[in-house]
Amino acid sequence: MSDCLVAYPKEMSPALAEVLGMPPHRLYPVWQLMRGVGFDIAHRYEAEVAAALHFLIPLAIRHEDWRSAADDELGRIRHAIRRPATRYSADARYEGGVITVTAYASDDPGPMREFRPVVTIELDEAHATELLGTLMIALDTPRAE
Incomplete structure (x- = not known):
């Protein structure tokens, strides 16, 4: 994922509302994958949810179809896991x-x-x-x- 900052919008888009309204249990695969590739996420529920939201919010701001963008980004991370050498x-x-x-x-x-x-x-x-x-x-x- 890009290291650039994303301007937080004044108005909440449907994509951003959906990400912010996700139940925490739906964020589990995101933080598990992030941890699996080396992200340092504390083993506390609040930290895990925060890490997943930190990952998804910029995607929801940039892309109305945030699910596809997240799939692409997580796919890239999965490739790094499966084939690091x-x-x-x-x-x-x-x-x-x-x-x-x-x-x-x-x-x-x-x-x-x-x-x-x-x-x-x-x-x-x-x-x-x-x-x-x-x-x-x-x-x-x-x-x-």
Whole structure:
């Protein structure tokens, strides 16, 4: 997430109202993920809720569709968790019969590995299955050293 300050609006947008009105139990996955990638969050309920709100409020101010922005940002953090030693990562999401596959790359040597999308493709289930089979065959094929 960007380190820049966000001006707090005079009027509350529907997105900001939704984030500020979230029940604390819905914030649990956010603070757990934040803690998992190294955010220093005290093990007190108030501190955990505050950390999650601190993460989500700027997204709600900047983006009316704050959920997508939060998904993108949390996805970037998840990639840092799963693949800290590599420059490449990927993500796949299924929605409405369409599988969206995104490949990411990073040239950031730091622990958070700022991953940026390189290519995104959308596939129906049949083509996704074919792609998976092709990848499995390619990975199973001996390579010349």
